[in-house]
Amino acid sequence: xxxxxxxxYEVFVRARRGLDHKxxxxxxxxxxxxxxxxxxxxxxxxxxxxxxxxxxxxxxxASQEDDSESFYDPSDDKPYRHATYYQLPEAVNxx
Amino acid sequence: MMTPEQNxxxxxxxxxxxxxxxxxxEAYRQNLIRQISQHAxxxxxxxxxxxxxxTRAPSLRRKAVLLSKVQDExxxxxxxxxxxxxxxxxxxxxxxxxxxGEAKYASIFNYPTQTWAxxxxxxWLVDGAAIVNQVSLQxxxxxxxxxAMIRICKEESFHQRQGYELxxxxxxxxxxxxxxxxxxxxxxxxxxxxxxGPHDAESAHSAKSMTWKIKRETNDDLRQKFIDQTVPQxxxxxxxxxxxxxxxxxxxxxxxxxxxDWQEFYNVINGNGHCNRQRVEHxxxxxxxxxxxxxxxxxxxxxxxxxxxEQRQAA
Numbered sequence: 001x002x003x004x005x006x007x008x009y010e011v012f013v014r015a016r017r018g019l020d021h022k023x024x025x026x027x028x029x030x031x032x033x034x035x036x037x038x039x040x041x042x043x044x045x046x047x048x049x050x051x052x053x054x055x056x057x058x059x060x061x062a063s064q065e066d067d068s069e070s071f072y073d074p075s076d077d078k079p080y081r082h083a084t085y086y087q088l089p090e091a092v093n094x095x
Numbered sequence: 096m097m098t099p100e101q102n103x104x105x106x107x108x109x110x111x112x113x114x115x116x117x118x119x120x121e122a123y124r125q126n127l128i129r130q131i132s133q134h135a136x137x138x139x140x141x142x143x144x145x146x147x148x149x150t151r152a153p154s155l156r157r158k159a160v161l162l163s164k165v166q167d168e169x170x171x172x173x174x175x176x177x178x179x180x181x182x183x184x185x186x187x188x189x190x191x192x193x194x195x196g197e198a199k200y201a202s203i204f205n206y207p208t209q210t211w212a213x214x215x216x217x218x219w220l221v222d223g224a225a226i227v228n229q230v231s232l233q234x235x236x237x238x239x240x241x242x243a244m245i246r247i248c249k250e251e252s253f254h255q256r257q258g259y260e261l262x263x264x265x266x267x268x269x270x271x272x273x274x275x276x277x278x279x280x281x282x283x284x285x286x287x288x289x290x291x292g293p294h295d296a297e298s299a300h301s302a303k304s305m306t307w308k309i310k311r312e313t314n315d316d317l318r319q320k321f322i323d324q325t326v327p328q329x330x331x332x333x334x335x336x337x338x339x340x341x342x343x344x345x346x347x348x349x350x351x352x353x354x355x356d357w358q359e360f361y362n363v364i365n366g367n368g369h370c371n372r373q374r375v376e377h378x379x380x381x382x383x384x385x386x387x388x389x390x391x392x393x394x395x396x397x398x399x400x401x402x403x404x405e406q407r408q409a410a
Contacts, residue, residue, distance in 0.1 A: 014114075017106070017111045017112040017113075017114055017238060018111070018112030018238050018241060018242075020242060051114065078159070078163060080156070080159060080160045080163060080253075080257070081163050081167075081253060082253060083252035083253040085253070086253070086256035086257055086259075086260045087260075088259060088260065088263075089331065091327065092259065092327065092328050092331050095223065095226075095252070095256060095259060095324075095328075
């Protein structure tokens, strides 16, 4: 099947109410409505989800892992943002 | 066949979360908008009393810690505004309601931060009380609110621990430092208890909120938890407990405590606290001074859109 002129969609599935939608994969479709139906047929054949999001892959703006060193650099030298940085005596350590 | 309302209650009773596109009673929606946006306003206004000490922190380490904490509060405000917006309201309207006084924020932030020890007392007691409340709210029935609470609780532990660590340094320091710690404890203990809201019998929104599982535990139950957990923490610091009527009740398995000054509570809520006017004025000023950034973004977007339309027409 020729998929060249079909849009690529990323599929996100919410497994249960209360949980975040989680990325499960992608598929080609003519439009969003068709993508939803395909996603239902491809990714939720065994009641894996209660809600599906489809997003056009080209609409996703992603950070590059190759740049992660400089991208995340500002938080690398801030260990004091972590609770474990603060040493408290045993008697009061349950906060 | 179930009515939408029956189906809604079935989900609530089955401990299922309500998600943005589900049918929900209008009063449930309004109740959530009020509570989550009030929570968001509190995070943002809460940056002011602590921000007051960033330039005067006694060491670079304390300054970096405080800066990080205040930055977190801004982030928490964002999570909560975003959760509120899933209910179909605009953020600009929420902010306008706060600035006009129509929407409230936690009245604890209307107290001034007079000394450096207040920064310790806020982290320890104010964030401590907030955590007790927020841990409970992780189980709230509205999905986006619940998920925001889970994220916030993960980050909040650092806030309380840095505050308590600061209190240890002062309470175990010179007599003057210890006195400063005691004074901060005395001033912030009672307002921290008031953060849980009026007694259950007097609480305007409680009953319905409990039925809908927006709130999972009552004001008084949460307050009791905080009172109990704080006693050994005060003892460890070697400070005097501000509540002279505090007494262990073996039968209940809890501490009995003295009565809160509710007149003070309502006075501050109704706008007569030390800093009410200052907090809102500052927020309005910062908001107005940032208007040019928002205007520039709108202008840029309009230009980009015009360009795209032009290209499309030329093609």
